Amino acid sequence: MKPAEIRRRVAVDCGHAWPVHLHPILARIFAARGLAPGDVKQMRLADLAVPSALGGIERACDLLAAAIAADQRICVVGDFDADGATGTATAVRGLRQLGARDVCYRVPNRFRDGYGLSAGLVESLADVAPDLILTVDNGIASHAGVAAARERGIGVVVTDHHLPGDTLPDADAIVNPNLPGDGFPSKSLAGVGVVFYLLLALRAHLRAAGAFAGRAEPDLSVLLDLVALGTVADLVPLDANNRILVEAGLKRIRAGRCCAGIAALCKTAGRDMTRAVASDLGYALGPRINAAGRLDDMSLGIECLLTDDAERAGELAERLSAINQERQELQSTMVEQGEAMVTRFIERYRDGALPYGIVLSEPDWHPGVVGLVASKLKERLHRPVVACAPVGEGSSEWRGSARSIAGFHLRDALAEVDATCPGLIARFGGHAMAAGLSLDEANLPRFAAEFDAVARRRLDPELLEHHVWSDGELDAVDFTVDTAQALRYAGPWGQAFPEPAFDNVFEVESWRAVGERHLKMRLRFPDRAEALDAIMFNALEVMPPPSRLRAVYQLDLNEWNGRESLQLLVRHIETI
Numbered sequence: 001m002k003p004a005e006i007r008r009r010v011a012v013d014c015g016h017a018w019p020v021h022l023h024p025i026l027a028r029i030f031a032a033r034g035l036a037p038g039d040v041k042q043m044r045l046a047d048l049a050v051p052s053a054l055g056g057i058e059r060a061c062d063l064l065a066a067a068i069a070a071d072q073r074i075c076v077v078g079d080f081d082a083d084g085a086t087g088t089a090t091a092v093r094g095l096r097q098l099g100a101r102d103v104c105y106r107v108p109n110r111f112r113d114g115y116g117l118s119a120g121l122v123e124s125l126a127d128v129a130p131d132l133i134l135t136v137d138n139g140i141a142s143h144a145g146v147a148a149a150r151e152r153g154i155g156v157v158v159t160d161h162h163l164p165g166d167t168l169p170d171a172d173a174i175v176n177p178n179l180p181g182d183g184f185p186s187k188s189l190a191g192v193g194v195v196f197y198l199l200l201a202l203r204a205h206l207r208a209a210g211a212f213a214g215r216a217e218p219d220l221s222v223l224l225d226l227v228a229l230g231t232v233a234d235l236v237p238l239d240a241n242n243r244i245l246v247e248a249g250l251k252r253i254r255a256g257r258c259c260a261g262i263a264a265l266c267k268t269a270g271r272d273m274t275r276a277v278a279s280d281l282g283y284a285l286g287p288r289i290n291a292a293g294r295l296d297d298m299s300l301g302i303e304c305l306l307t308d309d310a311e312r313a314g315e316l317a318e319r320l321s322a323i324n325q326e327r328q329e330l331q332s333t334m335v336e337q338g339e340a341m342v343t344r345f346i347e348r349y350r351d352g353a354l355p356y357g358i359v360l361s362e363p364d365w366h367p368g369v370v371g372l373v374a375s376k377l378k379e380r381l382h383r384p385v386v387a388c389a390p391v392g393e394g395s396s397e398w399r400g401s402a403r404s405i406a407g408f409h410l411r412d413a414l415a416e417v418d419a420t421c422p423g424l425i426a427r428f429g430g431h432a433m434a435a436g437l438s439l440d441e442a443n444l445p446r447f448a449a450e451f452d453a454v455a456r457r458r459l460d461p462e463l464l465e466h467h468v469w470s471d472g473e474l475d476a477v478d479f480t481v482d483t484a485q486a487l488r489y490a491g492p493w494g495q496a497f498p499e500p501a502f503d504n505v506f507e508v509e510s511w512r513a514v515g516e517r518h519l520k521m522r523l524r525f526p527d528r529a530e531a532l533d534a535i536m537f538n539a540l541e542v543m544p545p546p547s548r549l550r551a552v553y554q555l556d557l558n559e560w561n562g563r564e565s566l567q568l569l570v571r572h573i574e575t576i
Contacts, residue, residue: 004466023486029500043244051201055182060157060173061205067132068100075130076105077117079137080293082286086230087136087192089305090223094199097218104128107298117145137191141429143169159194163411186241192230224249225258232278233286237496246492261304264317278492291324294368334373357384357455359448365389371401378403382466402435407463410435417450468552468572470503476528484555503552536570546575
């Protein structure tokens, strides 16, 4: 494998002056992300795209308003990831705020029910007997489930953000910004974002009908902490619309106005709510919610987000943290096995013949964690990776989770495999960067060959070159706590709007291993009196570090005893 190459982002010259109050480094960073001076303004909820632009939303509001007026039972059917959990909690809380008195929820069990609104899940709803089903973060591919519900006289409103197939389910209403011809300007809404928009539209619909006469209109902004968490955790691109949603949610969290569950999750994760940023949601809170759906029952995560009892939220957050610890240990073992397989791949194929699209499988892998394994190995190989595991011990049905690199659309690739080899894949769905599928164990070898063939047709070899992106060098005067704080809160940073990273040459004054896998260093920089503290996680491959190196790093703030100090978070090292 060729080592990663450092590349610097190029700032786009927009021909206009940046605001004088803007830190010059931030101006450089924003320009490199395609923003113009006019785009740098306070993120206001008033600047969100209007809900009425979402196709199908009027019909969905008609159905929900009628259900509320008739005191019908509404069952929210969610998904077993953080986006689905936050979306389910948002839907349940929001519908109750808007006057629905009979709202329940159900999330499929990953191992028993599979994904989405299946016919089996509809059958299991006999005990709650809903009049109307509202899907969140699923449903766009649930043809059988929607048909089963309609046969039982149950209405179905689908809210989803996944890409549709060639045909749509026969639902009573579908709200999805990614439907062909839909005019909504932000195609990157997460599932929780779609249902939040539906709630906004429903409030306007009820307002016009006079439903709030004599009482205060519900404040749906109280749901934005949930919207922020689900949006960041689902790794959807943080376009301008999503950044507004996430920043609004983060402001609620920092102000201590979030729900009891998010507050409890912050506490168990050791994160200071008053300093919360998007990475806290993505790396600390999101995995704890996700762990419930991967190894246990996502209802634990949803209940944590629904309860208003701080003590109950704390108990649930502790249980989620314990499950997440179990997930981390299981994932670590699976990643080690996967890395050993990757090493054998590299030794067997070398650079020239390594598959473009890689499929890995092990009979003792856990199907709830294969997505994380695929993600880790994708980062190492910089190629699309599908990790597969049996649904249960001795089962011939295997589940695969896929992660991709820029330039390779996973769902389209799986659709091509399905079109070329009908019946090879039983089911599939997802996004450009992440997807899931199921297939028979006997089809694994052929699927691996077909997936690689599609990747070879669709991927330019240049896209397989691994690049580490930098926003350029910093000067000695830039290594300050003030600069780090300005960068920290200038986001929110995330998918498709990456956190600033820089590269410079340093002398290594000293180093030591921390916890066997991590590297702690003191780096000397020209024209700076004091050396800089730096840490690099999972740095076994660069220990011991060279005496002189070029590092790609982020300016980080290390808090200890109430004081903040500057620390470099090193992402990549090159020997000079």
